[in-house]
Amino acid sequence: MAAVIVRNGLVVGPESATVADVLVVDGVIVAVGEGLDAPSRSREVDATGCWVGPGLVDLHTHLREPGGESAETIESGSRAAAVGGFTAVVAMPNTEPALDNVALVTYVLDQGSRALVDVAVAGAITLGRQGERLAPMAELAALGVRLFSDDGTGVQDAAVMRRALSYARPLGIRLAQHCEDTNLAAGGSMNEGALSSRLGLVGRPAAAEEIMVARDIELVRLTGAPLHFLHLSTARSLAAVGAARDEGLPVTAEVAPHHFTLDESACENYDAHYKVNPPLRSRDDVAAVRASLVNGWADAVATDHAPHAAELKDLPFDEAPAGMLGLEHAASLTFEALGSSSADPIRFFALLSRSPARIASLRHGDARVRHSGHGGAVVAGEDANLVVFDPSARWRASRDRLQSLAYNTPYDGRELEGRVRTTIVRGDVVVDEGVLA
Numbered sequence: 001m002a003a004v005i006v007r008n009g010l011v012v013g014p015e016s017a018t019v020a021d022v023l024v025v026d027g028v029i030v031a032v033g034e035g036l037d038a039p040s041r042s043r044e045v046d047a048t049g050c051w052v053g054p055g056l057v058d059l060h061t062h063l064r065e066p067g068g069e070s071a072e073t074i075e076s077g078s079r080a081a082a083v084g085g086f087t088a089v090v091a092m093p094n095t096e097p098a099l100d101n102v103a104l105v106t107y108v109l110d111q112g113s114r115a116l117v118d119v120a121v122a123g124a125i126t127l128g129r130q131g132e133r134l135a136p137m138a139e140l141a142a143l144g145v146r147l148f149s150d151d152g153t154g155v156q157d158a159a160v161m162r163r164a165l166s167y168a169r170p171l172g173i174r175l176a177q178h179c180e181d182t183n184l185a186a187g188g189s190m191n192e193g194a195l196s197s198r199l200g201l202v203g204r205p206a207a208a209e210e211i212m213v214a215r216d217i218e219l220v221r222l223t224g225a226p227l228h229f230l231h232l233s234t235a236r237s238l239a240a241v242g243a244a245r246d247e248g249l250p251v252t253a254e255v256a257p258h259h260f261t262l263d264e265s266a267c268e269n270y271d272a273h274y275k276v277n278p279p280l281r282s283r284d285d286v287a288a289v290r291a292s293l294v295n296g297w298a299d300a301v302a303t304d305h306a307p308h309a310a311e312l313k314d315l316p317f318d319e320a321p322a323g324m325l326g327l328e329h330a331a332s333l334t335f336e337a338l339g340s341s342s343a344d345p346i347r348f349f350a351l352l353s354r355s356p357a358r359i360a361s362l363r364h365g366d367a368r369v370r371h372s373g374h375g376g377a378v379v380a381g382e383d384a385n386l387v388v389f390d391p392s393a394r395w396r397a398s399r400d401r402l403q404s405l406a407y408n409t410p411y412d413g414r415e416l417e418g419r420v421r422t423t424i425v426r427g428d429v430v431v432d433e434g435v436l437a
């Protein structure tokens, strides 16, 4: 019998939080209460002053395997996830080749079953992410795939997207769109505006994102199929999705930490670490993305963890690939955006665990895809995927400590507030005192 007792933390449920102990035996929470007796030889985790909640769930992780193993592997990415407090990640399908068939999805699920955290897979919507012919979504759904996306690009053809939504609905799966009109955004490497003109860089206009958001809301209205909006970056995108949700349309949205932390002025030194897609936006957009965390326009925070080999990020700004690391700093950046010492722990876990688990259908364990249940209430009977987060910790991000194989983070050296202290996956303490066990 393997037992862990998490002592004296603020146990954060979906609606309330109370100080209690959490006893885990053989991968399952067996008791939550004050002054619990633990079996002899239980591992003790002191969580005094800390939040104890469901393990974090990332809807948007680029694990780069297959095809990009010099930047990240399923194994290294899962270590980065665990250090970041994540107990489950959704591997995005824009690998080389794309995850658009049974053999490749099975490969990633097999590798993922040996990883430190649960690895779910998003399948491609179209073959090769070419936006033309639908991938075999029914076959992939039969493997347990619940989320589908051509992320990296959006499905450009409205008729193809409509067909995909119509096809998805009876399968009980959810599509996730990277909203961007590729023609409008063509050749752009940062946000379009006065700054891009001054820097002599071609811009990607906010409208490139907003046009596809508006189109897809109409396609959801037409088909009744649920749709998840990936990494929304503008005020108008978020307002449109918020209004659609108020109408009762089955839409959900995620925002990424860099879009509520950094604005376009970070690109001024032509440092490609600040190049992402969608790009860092105007100050007003950043304020709106930050507000979406509390006004409910955003359902979830997702990292868009995008590792790249160092030699690629050293290229000139307009030639370097877009994307930055996300897993190891997302919890702290979200905590800061929620107001640090005044942050609401219930909202924190809603954004980083409960909503993403629901959107990715990871709430309950699924033996076919070998994952356990995530994002639940911290109560007896739930799978023991837990995180202990210290809201009073101050620490300095350092690229030397990254578990990711890549180093492309703009946060190197940055002072951060709040820190993941312990991560428990299926009852095992995989991270303790912020380092891998």
Ligand SMILES: [Zn+2]
Pocket (backbone or CB within 6 Å): 151, 152, 153, 178, 230, 231, 277, 278
């Ligand atoms: Zn994307």
